[in-house]
Amino acid sequence: MADGSADRTTMAATQLQPSNIEAEQALLGALLLNNEVFDRIDPIVKPEHFYEPVHGRIFELASRRIQKNALASPVTLKPFLAEDEGLRELGGTDYLARLAGATISIVAARDYAETIRDLALRRDLVRIGEEITVRAASFDSEAEPTEQITEAEQALYTLAERGNREGGFINFANAAAQAANMVNAAFQRGGGLAGISSGLNELDYKLGGFRDSDLIILAARPSMGKTALGVNIAFNIARKFKKGTRPDGSEGAVSGGVVGFFSLEMSSEQLANRILAAESRIKSHELLSGRLQEEDFRRFLEVARELEVTPLYIDDTPALPISTLAARARRLKRQFGLDLLVIDYLQLVRPASGRNDGRVQEVTEITQGLKALAKELDIPVIALAQLSRKVEDRDDKRPQLADLRESGSIEQDADVVMFIFREEYYHERLKPSEESDKFAEWKAEGDKLFGKAEIIIGKQRHGPIGTVDLHFEGKFTKFSDPVREVAGFDQDFT
Numbered sequence: 001m002a003d004g005s006a007d008r009t010t011m012a013a014t015q016l017q018p019s020n021i022e023a024e025q026a027l028l029g030a031l032l033l034n035n036e037v038f039d040r041i042d043p044i045v046k047p048e049h050f051y052e053p054v055h056g057r058i059f060e061l062a063s064r065r066i067q068k069n070a071l072a073s074p075v076t077l078k079p080f081l082a083e084d085e086g087l088r089e090l091g092g093t094d095y096l097a098r099l100a101g102a103t104i105s106i107v108a109a110r111d112y113a114e115t116i117r118d119l120a121l122r123r124d125l126v127r128i129g130e131e132i133t134v135r136a137a138s139f140d141s142e143a144e145p146t147e148q149i150t151e152a153e154q155a156l157y158t159l160a161e162r163g164n165r166e167g168g169f170i171n172f173a174n175a176a177a178q179a180a181n182m183v184n185a186a187f188q189r190g191g192g193l194a195g196i197s198s199g200l201n202e203l204d205y206k207l208g209g210f211r212d213s214d215l216i217i218l219a220a221r222p223s224m225g226k227t228a229l230g231v232n233i234a235f236n237i238a239r240k241f242k243k244g245t246r247p248d249g250s251e252g253a254v255s256g257g258v259v260g261f262f263s264l265e266m267s268s269e270q271l272a273n274r275i276l277a278a279e280s281r282i283k284s285h286e287l288l289s290g291r292l293q294e295e296d297f298r299r300f301l302e303v304a305r306e307l308e309v310t311p312l313y314i315d316d317t318p319a320l321p322i323s324t325l326a327a328r329a330r331r332l333k334r335q336f337g338l339d340l341l342v343i344d345y346l347q348l349v350r351p352a353s354g355r356n357d358g359r360v361q362e363v364t365e366i367t368q369g370l371k372a373l374a375k376e377l378d379i380p381v382i383a384l385a386q387l388s389r390k391v392e393d394r395d396d397k398r399p400q401l402a403d404l405r406e407s408g409s410i411e412q413d414a415d416v417v418m419f420i421f422r423e424e425y426y427h428e429r430l431k432p433s434e435e436s437d438k439f440a441e442w443k444a445e446g447d448k449l450f451g452k453a454e455i456i457i458g459k460q461r462h463g464p465i466g467t468v469d470l471h472f473e474g475k476f477t478k479f480s481d482p483v484r485e486v487a488g489f490d491q492d493f494t
Contacts, residue, residue, distance in 0.1 A: 017051070017123055017126065018119045018122040018123055018126070019051035019052075019119055019123070020051075020115055020116070020119055021051065021052060021055075023112045023115045023116055023119075024050050024051065024052055024055045024112075024116055025055070025099055025102070026102075026103065026104075026108070026109075026112050027041065027045070027059075027109055027112040027113055027116060028055060028058055028059060028062075028099050029099040029100050029101075029102055029103035030103050030105070030106040030108075030109040030112070031059070031062055031072070031109070032062065032072060032073055032074055032077075032096065032099060032100040032103075033100045033103050033106060034106050035062075035066050035071065035072055035073075037106050037109045038062075038063065038066045040109060040110050040113075041109055041110060041112075041113040042063070044110065044113040044114055044117055045059075045113040045114075045116050045117050047059050047060035047063070048120070049116050049117050049119075049120035050116060050120075051116075051119065051120070051123070053086055054084065054086040054087050054090060057081070057084065057086070057087075058077065058081070058087075058096070058099075061077055061080055061081065062077060065077075073100070074093075074096035074097040074099070074100050077093075077096055078093040078096060081093055081096070121159065124159055125156075125159065128152070128155050128156060128159065131155075132148070132152050135148055136148060150323075150324055150327045150328075151327075153327050153330065153331055194208045194209055194211055194462070195207070195208060195209030195210040195211035195212065195214075195380060196209050196210045196237055196253075196256070196257050196339060196340060196380060197209050197236075197237070197240070197256075198210065198233045198236060198237070199232070199233065199236025199237065199239075199240070200232075200233070200236070200468075200470065200479065200480070200481055201481050202468045202469065202470070202481055202482075203455060203468050203470070206457060206463070206464070206466060206468050207416065207457070207460065207462075207463065208462060208463060210340065210380035210382070211380060211415075211462065212374075212378045212379055212380060213374050213375045213378055213379070213380075214374060214380045214381070214415040214416060214461075215367070215370055215371040215374050215380075215381050215383065215413060215414050215415050215416075216380060216381065216382045216383070216414065216415065216416040216417075216418070217346070217382075217383055217384075217385050217404070217410055217414040217416065217417045217418065218230060218382055218383070218384050218385065218418050218419075218420070219384070219385040219386070219387050219399065219403075219404055219417065219418070219419050219420075220384075220386075220387060220399070220419060220420035220421075221386075221387050221391055221392070221399070222386070223425060224420045224421065224422055224425065225420055225422065225453070225472060225477065225479065226344075226345070226384045226385075226420055227265070227266065227274075227344055227345075227384065228274065228278075228472075228477040228478065228479060229420060229455075229479050230261075230342050230344055230382065230384050231261075231271060231274055231275055231278070231477075232278065232478060232479050233342070233382070234259045234261050234312060234340070234342050235259075235275050235278075235279070235310070235312060236256075237256050237257050237259050237339070237340055238256060238257070238258070238259040238310045238311050238312035239256065239306070239310050240255050240256030241253055241255065241256035241257055241258060241310070241311050241339075242254055242255040242256060252337070252339075253337070253339050256339075257311075257339025257340050258311040258313075258332075258336055258337040258338050258339050258340075259311065259312045259313070259338075259339065259340045259341075259342065260313050260315070260329055260332050260338055260340070260341045260342070261312060261313065261314045261315070261341075261342045261344070262315050262317075262320065262325060262328075262341070262342065262343045262344065263314055263315070263316045263344050264316075264317075264318055264319065264320060264343070264344060264345065264348035264349065265318075265344060265345065265348060266316065266344070267316050268314040268315075268316040271314055271316070272307070272314075274477055275303075275307065276300065276303055276304060276307070277476055277477065278476045278477055278478035279303045279306075279478075280296070280299045280300045280302075280303040281299070281476055281478075282296050282299070282300060282476075283475050283476070311336065311337075313332055313336065315328060318348070319348065319350050320349060320350065321349075321350045321351065321352045322349055322350065322351060322352050322365065322366050322369040322370070323352035323369075324352075325343070325349060325369075325373075326369060326373045326376075329341055329373060329377060330376075330377065333377055333379075338377060338379055339379055340379055340380050340381075340382070341373070341374075341377075341379060341380075341381045341382070342381075342382045342383075342384070343370070343381070343382070343383045343384065344384045345383070345384035345385055345386060346363070346366060346367070346370075346383040346384065346385040346386075346410070347363070347385065347386050349366050350362075350366075351365045351366060352365065352369070360409070363409055363410065364409035367383075367409045367410050367412075367413040367414070368409070368413055370383055370413070371413045371414075385404060385410060387399055387403045387404060387419070388403055388404070390402070390403050391403050397421070397423075397426055398419070398421050398454070398456060399419035399421060399456060399458070400419075400458065401417060401458045401459060403419075404417070411459065414459060415459075415460070415461045415462070416457065416459060416460050416461070416462075417457070417458045417459040417460075418455050418456065418457050418458065419455070419456040419458060420453065420454070420455060420456075421453070421454045421455075421456055422452070422453045422454070422472060423449050423452065423454075424446070424449040424450060424451070424452060424472075427442075427445060427446055427449050428446070430442065451471050451472055451473065451474075452469070452471070452472070452482075453469070453470040453471065453472040453479060454467050454468070454469060454470070455467065455468040455469075455470060469482050470482060471483070
């Protein structure tokens with residue numbers, strides 16, 4: 001029954017192939033009559049957009065000659081198409097002369113090109129619909145319905161992007177206008193930021209905020225707090241989300257943003273517990289045990305209510321392939337909007353290919369995929385990453401770019417690379433016995449290091465590298481700006 005329905009749908013779709021042969025003939029005629037038309041239509045139409053295969057081959061041949069500064073006319077194309085079987089069915093090489101001779105105007109060539117491209121997109125849409133129908137009705141045990149939905153979404157999104165973007169050079173005046181809009185947006189935010197604020201003032205000052213289309217790598221050794229910092233930043237941005245009219249006239253986030261968080265290591269409940277503990281300033285184990293004072297419980301409820309309306313979306317599916325991750329991010333942007341994406345963490349993402357080409361090649365595919373996703377969705381993507389054990393073998397354990405696992409591709413594809421370093425963590429591991437002569441010295445040094453954290457910016461395309469000081473509260477797993485002493489007064493950057 002299902003197979004019969006699929007056959008009928010496929011037959012109906014095959015009969016409805018959108019096309020306009022006359023527009024194709026008019027475009028080719030205009031091109032053969034005046035080769036200068038090519039510059040106006042090249043960004044729009046390609047050989048594969050033509051419904052009639054012969055027209056596609058004529059256009060491809062003419063395009064190649066024009067790009068070589070050679071004449072493309074019925075006379076110059078004739079020798080190359082004399083043996084074309086499809087052209088013979090249309091009347092042979094005389095068909096080329098008829099195309100040029102029937103041209104009324106070359107002014108409308110761009111309109112013809114846009115018509116041909118739009119109809120090609122419609123045919124692709126019909127084809128995707130056929131494939132979805134046939135696969136859904138085949139009951140293939142190898143193809144899960146959820147996987148088919150993901151693949152269908154990816155195919156449709158790719159088609160939509162192909163239809164929207166022509167590419168090519170941008171006039172400098174347009175590029176300057178876009179840059180001015182970015183500066184204007186930063187000015188309107190009042191903080192001088194070119195991107196989204198992390199909620200950490202000193203980090204914002206150094207980075208200028210998280211910029212659209214950037215891939216930001218936040219790397220650390222285990223127990224340094226990379227997940228904690230990633231969660232802190234995600235929640236800070238989502239909490240400040242305010243929708244309105246941007247300086248360029250578009251609708252979107254004018255403060256903060258909608259955040260997607262891929263938690264490949266922790267469950268959504270564990271992640272939510274971290275946020276609740278950090279924001280309500282209650283230890284995680286106290287939340288889980290329910291041993292709370294009434295005041296703490298009230299504070300917890302206030303934070304929980306705030307979380308309910310915070311646009312922070314968590315996907316805790318483990319071992320996601322990069323293709324599925326990208327498809328889900330596209331879906332989130334389409335349904336709810338998306339201004340920032342966080343992945344915890346990079347080495348747990350799987351390559352889409354499924355081939356065993358070696359770990360370096362797999363990480364290359366993943367980082368390139370994340371950078372492409374950042375550009376495609378025009379949002380910052382923050383990927384947390386694990387550092388190699390080489391850090392532990394040095395006396396100075398501050399991370400370096402070379403400490404990134406499979407560092408070549410990560411360093412190359414990232415726009416910003418940051419490391420978390422807490423000397424307090426390493427100092428704790430050197431604790432002598434309390435009876436030792438060195439215990440007092442060790443404790444005094446520990447008191448000086450307590451709560452101190454460094455964000456080391458090892459690479460930044462848009463600005464300087466350097467170090468940012470932060471305060472880390474281990475019992476709440478929360479990073480914040482440090483308190484400075486200015487002229488005898490405490491100054492809190494938060």
